[in-house]
Amino acid sequence: MTANLTVAGLLEEAAERLRASIAAREPSATPELDAQLLLAHVLAVPRTRLKSHPEERPHPSRIEEYRRLLARHAAGEPVAYLTGYRHFWSLRLAVTPAVLIPRPETELLVERALALHPATEGRVADLGTGSGALALALASERPGWRLIATDVSEEALAVARANATSLALAGVEFRRGDWYEPLAGERFDLIVSNPPYVAADDPAMRAPALAHEPRAALTPGLEALASLREIVRGAPAHLARAGWLLLEHGATQGTDVREALVLAGFRYVRSHPDLAGHERVTEGQAS
DSSP: GGOOOOOHHHHHHHHHHHHTSSSGGGGTTHHHHHHHHHHHHHSOHHHHHHHOTTTOOOHOOOOOOOOHHHHHHTTOHHHHHHHHHETTTTTEEEEOOTSSOOOOHHHHHHHHHHHHSSSOOOEEEEEOOOHHHHHHHHHHOOOEEEEEEEEEOOHHHHHHHHHHHTTOOOOOEESSTTGGGGGOOEEEEEEEOOOOOOOOTTTGGGGGGGGGGOHHHHHOOOTTTTTHHHHHOOOOOOOEEEEEEEEEOTTTTHHHHHHHHHTTEEEEEEEEOOSOEEEEEEEEEOO
């Protein structure tokens, strides 16, 4: 029976299985899309091929591999870890369980950084770079910028460096250390960060998919704002005159982040909504 399954039949079977699975409990669950992404990965073809040739019959070995990946995803393992990559901005980034999977809402940080510093030259720091998503997206848009990306995890930096190499983006320097630790005595036109901002006891942390992502990249502990406040406090010593700090944060944290920036002496403090209308990025300019 396996040998007679078409692409269309496999996708229908997979979507039905995923709709009834743990993965479907996620608010952002996309069973049909996930089924397509996994099959395209297994067959090493673009998703468009699945739609244009639904009558094709994959080899039984490929079907078995597909079903193994489906079972793992149905149990909560993210598609990006199963395929080994995630698209972010205009880039295809390798991801492993050592790094947080880049989210679409984080692209707002890229947009704001480009808007606030349109110059072709600049010094930019990306704190907690993970897969390198922010730094590499900025480097792809501003080849003349000098970017330094930090992370406390050597495993994450290995992923980020590999991404920089595969994308031929040489303008990013990666350094190991906690937040500003590797940046002693240096100042920047922009500092960007998507730090952990979910409280350790938040029910969201019990989501099956998050169990596979690095906990340190998701939560700073019981105090959700701890990392955000630490970054705000340290920013004035590392920003050039009139430099900008840009932070991603939780959907309900905009007010607290704005208050922290104002108390730290920042001006022109404002928040920006993501595509869902939630305040997601807050920025402030050093005085």
